[in-house]
Amino acid sequence: MIKWLEQHIPQKQLVLLLSLMVGVLSALAGYLLKLFIHLIQHLISTYLIADEHWWWLIVCPMIGITLAALFVKYVVRDDISHGITKILYAISQRKSIIKPHNTWSSIIGSGITIGFGGSVGAEAPIVLTGAAIGSNLAKLFHLDQKTMMLMIGCGAAGAIGGIFKAPIAGLVFTLEVLMMDITMNSIAPLLISSVTATAIAYFTTGFTPMFELTTIESFTLGRIPWYLFLGATCGFISLYFTRGMNYLERHFKRINNMWVKILLGGSVLGLLVYLFPPLYGEGYDTILQLFNDNPQAGIEYSPLAQLGDSTWVIIGYFALVLLLKIVASVATNGGGGVGGIFAPSLFMGALTGFLCAYLLKVVGINVPVVNFTLVGMAGLMSGVMHAPLTGIFLIAELTGGYHLLMPLMIVAVISYLTIMLFEPHSLYAMRLAQKGELLTHNKDRSVLTLLKMDNVLETDLRTVSPDMTLGQLVKIIADSKRNIFPVVDSKGELQGILLLDEVRNIMFQPRLYNRFTVAQLMNYPQEVIRHDMPMEKVMEIFEDTGAWNLPVVDEKKKYLGFVSKSKIFNSYRHVLVHFSDE
Secondary structure (H helix, E strand, O other): OHHHHHHHOOHHHHHHHHHHHHHHHHHHHHHHHHHHHHHHHHHHHHHOOOOOOOOHHHHHHHHHHHHHHHHHHHHHOOOOOOHHHHHHHHHHOOOOOOOHHHHOHHHHHHHHHHHOOOOOEOHHHHHHHHHHHHHHHHHHOOOOHHHHHHHHHHHHHHHHHHHHOOHHHHHHHHHHOOOOOOOHHHHHHHHHHHHHHHHHHHHHHOOOOOOOOOOOOOOOHHHHHHHHHHHHHHHHHHHHHHHHHHHHHHHHHOOOOHHHHHHHHHHHHHHHHHHOHHHOOOOHHHHHHHHOOOOHHHHOOOHHHHHOOOHHHHHHHHHHHHHHHHHHHHHHHHHOOOOEOHHHHHHHHHHHHHHHHHHHHHOOOOOOHHHHHHHHHHHHHHHHHOOHHHHHHHHHHHHOOHHHHHHHHHHHHHHHHHHHOOOOOOHHHHHHHHHOOOOOOOHHHHHHHHOOHHHHOEOOOOOEOOOOEHHHHHHHHHHOOOOEEEEEOOOOEEEEEEEHHHHOOOOOOHHHOOOOEHHHHOEOOOOOEEOOOOHHHHHHHHHHHOOOEEEEEOOOOEEEEEEEHHHHHHHHHHHHHHHHOO
16 A cells, blocks of 8 residues: 555655644544543542542552553663653654654553653653654655654644644644744645644544633733733743753652652652642643632642631642642652653643732732733743743633733743743753754754764874884875874874974984984874764864864764864755755
């Protein structure tokens, strides 16, 4: 069938057909994941918590983390965390290959984690699943790498469109978060996948938005200053989210024993859930309670409920929930669970908007709590993901709050501008940016990212040792076609470089052949390039030093070769032509 399709259907039409298939499969994958999560939650609520055995809420997250960790270690045998980062890495490597097991492993891993109460989201795992479906379907039909990248985008757009019933958000997500350039050739497949997945979601779960609102107040110009205040607050909370997540994840990674991670993550999460029940699971129930102006429901089952339900108790309680959400999320993923940060960012955004509205009311400024709760979600998503358009359209489509587009835009943009002052990359992209492996909309940087040191490394230079005499050096010069000679000791470490121009005036004087050694004639290079340096950093070094050739060493300072500016320019032009080809 595949061969027949390749022979009888032009590639453009084949891509459109595949984008339709990717949309259907991504939506069904999202539906199965939600079904799996709800099934586990139903079993827990029916058989474990039905008899008021509330302590199961503390134990269940530990069970989920343990089962997910064992599933990943012994069944998948691969890291399936940080799903969006894996997609960005696949795109940045210009291979667009995502492993086949990602088409199902994230569904099971995240379903177990979230179903048992893990404080993470299902959206990032399903986006990875959709991208894996697109990548492997493209590979099955022997499509080129550029089209495979487009299919990854279709899978991601379909996953967002299907799980949130948000077709526009699915499209702009691929533009902002995955940083894919939309052209006339790519916009149609992305739209087809996103709209198809949304249609499947409507068919399976109905037309009702995820958060149906009935008490939204109309936007008024007089409240713009307070929306600006909320936007800036969301920006700073996004900064706390990003840096706090990174800090806590680094500490979890230092623990090498899987069982210690499970015990620590499960214990921390269980304790937090006991004190703050809103931290249990994705947190969407709490968001609905805030939309219904019923924050007391979030305190009801907490031991802290005995403090009462006054305004200051509510503010203090939910402020702690807001600050501790990242701890609960990292404990879930760090302990061995599988989940994403979509739901935590929406949860913290809703709390940020809610708390800002309550605080403003305390000081005598009347603002609509539900409106602030809604636009706060857009603000935090915009800040955490560096994706204001995604935040705007996703929240509008999630809630049906299209008539609040103005405050959504104000809060999302201000939040984005605020965090950009401190963090140039999103939480997803930060890990790749630190390694110099991130593709962006900046073509120069993207092309430099695609250039790898192995492709420009020159290894045809003759090495000389420091104790070699001038006479021995002359013999090597006679056989060499280059005018640069790296000086390397017996351990293979670079000691310096020797240029032909520096010995030209004495190399024809035999009486000096035994008087000078290479160690006396060599110079140390202006700069030394590390093999693992990103190409953008290498070009900065070339510009700063004015050099044309520089030596390359590994992490142990062992000599590997030379890199020249001319070789980089030639490779740059070659990659640019391929990168820009439609």
